Each structure stands twice: as structure tokens, then as C-alpha cells.
Amino acid sequence: MESCQNNEADRWDQVIVDNLQRDLSSELSLLRAPQLSSIEKREHLKVYLRIRPFSSAESHSGESQDCVTIERPDTALLKPPNLSLGARLSTDKSLPQTGQRFQFTQVYGPETSQRELFQGTVKDLVKDVLEGGNSLVFTYGVTNTGKTFTFLGPDADAGILPRTLDVIFSSIDEQVFTGTSIKPQRCSEVTRLTAEQQAEEAAFKRNFLGQLKENERSNASLMNSTNKTLFEGKI
Numbered sequence: 001m002e003s004c005q006n007n008e009a010d011r012w013d014q015v016i017v018d019n020l021q022r023d024l025s026s027e028l029s030l031l032r033a034p035q036l037s038s039i040e041k042r043e044h045l046k047v048y049l050r051i052r053p054f055s056s057a058e059s060h061s062g063e064s065q066d067c068v069t070i071e072r073p074d075t076a077l078l079k080p081p082n083l084s085l086g087a088r089l090s091t092d093k094s095l096p097q098t099g100q101r102f103q104f105t106q107v108y109g110p111e112t113s114q115r116e117l118f119q120g121t122v123k124d125l126v127k128d129v130l131e132g133g134n135s136l137v138f139t140y141g142v143t144n145t146g147k148t149f150t151f152l153g154p155d156a157d158a159g160i161l162p163r164t165l166d167v168i169f170s171s172i173d174e175q176v177f178t179g180t181s182i183k184p185q186r187c188s189e190v191t192r193l194t195a196e197q198q199a200e201e202a203a204f205k206r207n208f209l210g211q212l213k214e215n216e217r218s219n220a221s222l223m224n225s226t227n228k229t230l231f232e233g234k235i
């Protein structure tokens with residue numbers, strides 16, 4: 001009897017498992033195509049490649065700029081640089097060097113200005129942020145590839161961060177809250193300050209800015225005395 005019951009139970013398990021398999025497989029096969037295309041539509045990650053110009057040391061070292069070729073606006077072909085270990089170990093110099101192709105949202109060549117890069121990559125994100133959106137931008141690359149140049153840039157040729165701040169502050173010009181009764185907290189919250197807290201914040205700000213100015217002054221006088229020593233040393 002027991003064995004008969006077991007057989008019966010096994011049969012039902014089998015039926016349920018079979019149905020489950022059949023249902024899932026038919027559902028998955030129906031869902032697969034639309035799901036993939038909707039993921040593709042929601043793809044927000046953009047990856048840009050910026051190729052910096054050769055430094056004068058690199059140009060003088062005899063390295064060929066052919067190690068990076070922009071094949072299409074979104075594709076770069078990379079070959080091992082002549083001076084790299086891989087290229088030096090390759091025994092047959094008559095064979096063409098093999099390269100690897102990489103695809104990006106857009107490739108920016110060495111002649112790209114800071115302005116062009118900002119306009120092509122980050123400007124629209126800043127507009128979204130001004131309308132309440134969130135964005136994350138970061139630079140990634142080995143040392144000496146131009147991350148700091150791209151992000152901060154020299155004073156005379158600002159990178160994407162100062163350009164972003166400029167757009168933000170120019171856009172909210174009229175809406176800047178000049179009072180001191182609220183203080184930003186974490187990413188998107190604010191704390192309301194009592195009169196006593198406002199006085200504390202104001203004193204902290206005065207001290208902080210005073211210290212910054214003092215540091216700038218002492219750095220400038222240190223530079224002056226170092227230059228003077230070097231100059232006198234040369235004479």
C-alpha cells in the first residue's frame with residue numbers, strides 16, 4: 001500500500017516537474033528576445049577613449065605613433081609599442097605586428113581639445129543633473145595616460161571638472177541660496193541650523209579661509225626664497 005502510495009506520489013511529482021519544465025521553457029523562449037533588447041535600450045554606460053599626444057620625450061625616443069590607430073570614430077586598433085617588451089621579444093621583425101581592436105562609445109584623438117571632449121562626453125550629463133538626474137564620471141587608465149589632465153587640466157586649459165562646475169554655477173546663478181540656515185548633508189539631504197550653529201559654521205568658514213590664505217602666502221614666499229637661492233647658486 002505504502003509502495004503504491006509512493007508510486008502515486010512519484011507520478012504526481014513527475015507531472016508537476018514536467019509541467020514546471022514545460023512552462024518555464026516556453027516562457028523563457030518567449031521572453032528572451034524582448035528582454036535583451038530592453039536591456040540594450042536601458043544601457044547607460046558610456047566608455048570613451050582619449051588618446052593623448054606624445055610627450056616630447058616619447059617623440060624623441062623614436063616611438064612610432066602607429067601603436068594606436070583610430071580606425072573608426074568608435075574603434076581603435078592597438079599594437080604593442082616598438083619599445084615594449086612584447087615587440088622587442090618578437091624575433092621576426094619582417095612580420096607585420098598584430099594588433100587588437102577595441103570598441104568604445106567614441107574615440108578622441110590626440111588633437112582633441114578640452115572643450116571638444118567636455119562637449120562630446122560630459123556636457124549632456126551635466127544638463128541631466130541640473131534637471132535632477134544623477135551621473136557618475138570617472139577616468140581610468142595606467143599612470144601617465146592623461147587622467148588628471150582630462151579631469152582637472154592645467155589652469156589655462158580646464159578639464160571636465162572645472163567646466164562642469166562652471167556650467168552648474170552659471171546655470172543656477174539666480175537660484176543660489178545665500179542664507180546660512182541650511183547645510184548640505186551626505187549626497188542629497190540638508191540639515192537646518194539653529195542660530196548658534198550658524199554662528200559656529202561662520203566662524204569655522206572664516207578660520208578655514210584664513211588658513212588657506214595663510215598657506216598660499218607661505219607657499220609663495222617659500223617659492224620666492226627657493227627661486228632666489230637657485231638663482232644665486234647659478235650666479
Ligand SMILES: Nc1ncnc2c1ncn2[C@@H]1O[C@H](COP(=O)(O)OP(=O)(O)OP(=O)(O)O)[C@@H](O)[C@H]1O
Nearest residue numbers: 051052053055141142143144145146147148149150
Ligand atoms: N590631452 C593632452 N594634451 C597634452 N598633454 C597631455 C594630455 N593628456 C596628458 N598630457 C600630459 O601627459 C602627462 C601625463 O598626464 P597626467 O598627469 O594627466 O596623467 P595621469 O594619468 O593622471 O597620471 P598618474 O596616474 O600618474 O597621476 C602630463 O605631463 C600631461 O600634461
